[in-house]
Amino acid sequence: MSGTLRQMLTCHWSARRIQRYLDSDPAAPLTPGEVARLEAHVAICEKCSAVLKENRALGRALSLWSVRRRVDPAAADRLRGFLEDLTREPRL
Amino acid sequence: MSSPPGPDDDARRDEFRVYVEPEIEVLLRVARAMASNDADAEDLVQETLVRAYRSMHRFDGKHPRAWLLTILRNTNINLHRRQRPLVVDDDELLRTSRPAFGTADQRSAEDAVMDLALEAELEAAVASLGPKFRTVLLLVDVHDLSYTEAAAAMGVPVGTVMSRLSRARNRVRRHLGPSVLIRGRLS
Numbered sequence A: 001m002s003g004t005l006r007q008m009l010t011c012h013w014s015a016r017r018i019q020r021y022l023d024s025d026p027a028a029p030l031t032p033g034e035v036a037r038l039e040a041h042v043a044i045c046e047k048c049s050a051v052l053k054e055n056r057a058l059g060r061a062l063s064l065w066s067v068r069r070r071v072d073p074a075a076a077d078r079l080r081g082f083l084e085d086l087t088r089e090p091r092l
Numbered sequence B: 001m002s003s004p005p006g007p008d009d010d011a012r013r014d015e016f017r018v019y020v021e022p023e024i025e026v027l028l029r030v031a032r033a034m035a036s037n038d039a040d041a042e043d044l045v046q047e048t049l050v051r052a053y054r055s056m057h058r059f060d061g062k063h064p065r066a067w068l069l070t071i072l073r074n075t076n077i078n079l080h081r082r083q084r085p086l087v088v089d090d091d092e093l094l095r096t097s098r099p100a101f102g103t104a105d106q107r108s109a110e111d112a113v114m115d116l117a118l119e120a121e122l123e124a125a126v127a128s129l130g131p132k133f134r135t136v137l138l139l140v141d142v143h144d145l146s147y148t149e150a151a152a153a154m155g156v157p158v159g160t161v162m163s164r165l166s167r168a169r170n171r172v173r174r175h176l177g178p179s180v181l182i183r184g185r186l187s
Helices: A003-015 A018-023 A032-044 A046-064 A073-086 B007-034 B038-054 B064-080 B109-127 B131-142 B147-154 B158-183
Strands: none
Touching: A003 A032, A003 A046, A018 A032, A018 A046, A018 B158, A032 A046, A046 B131, A046 B158, A073 B007, A073 B038, B007 B038, B007 B064, B007 B131, B038 B064, B064 B147, B109 B131, B109 B158, B131 B147, B131 B158, B147 B158
């Protein structure tokens, strides 16, 4: 297999895992072997390195983009009070 | 006639409070995306708490947030007597989520103008997504739900969350372009 083809295949393989790598979500973890292979590839592949940086930047931007429309504190307090009352009653 | 509560009941009530209380704000945020206004969202969470309390004997103690989000979603469906895929067809999540760049520190007028432009670009990129893709992006990347929690809230498998999320992010990334993401102030 030529070096170029191998590189393309590794780029394709990496592209399918970069988001899972950044998310580290417990529902879909990469294996240690996958992490090592991905990091080794990104270290030498300009294109995949750029994709990883862009994904990381997008994640940061969205995490700031917030909710954070904070919930109404009064509503949260009312619900906490409701929870307190509810759990004083026997279950139906 | 129900028997008087015993020590086990007391322990389970305490356990229920421990599981549920930290999730109230998340439930309210997601409920706000499902309901048409704040009052309906609060009612929806209240009804969810009642249903969760009644069914806590079936809860295995794992993933309380996902468990509660599933009940929230089912409660919403039952209350409306129709399937309403979460939801964000009505753009509520988008309307109630806004960029917050530059809010944490003092910024110059030029910085503020630049931030507004970038915010607008990000907002336009997210708004251009279809509802299913926008929803998963907002739930996971803005509201910080895990794959499992987003799957529970949307009523879809985790694999569907992952594939929609991947496509949504790639579309937003391409929409913005590297100049905005890396050299711009979104990074």
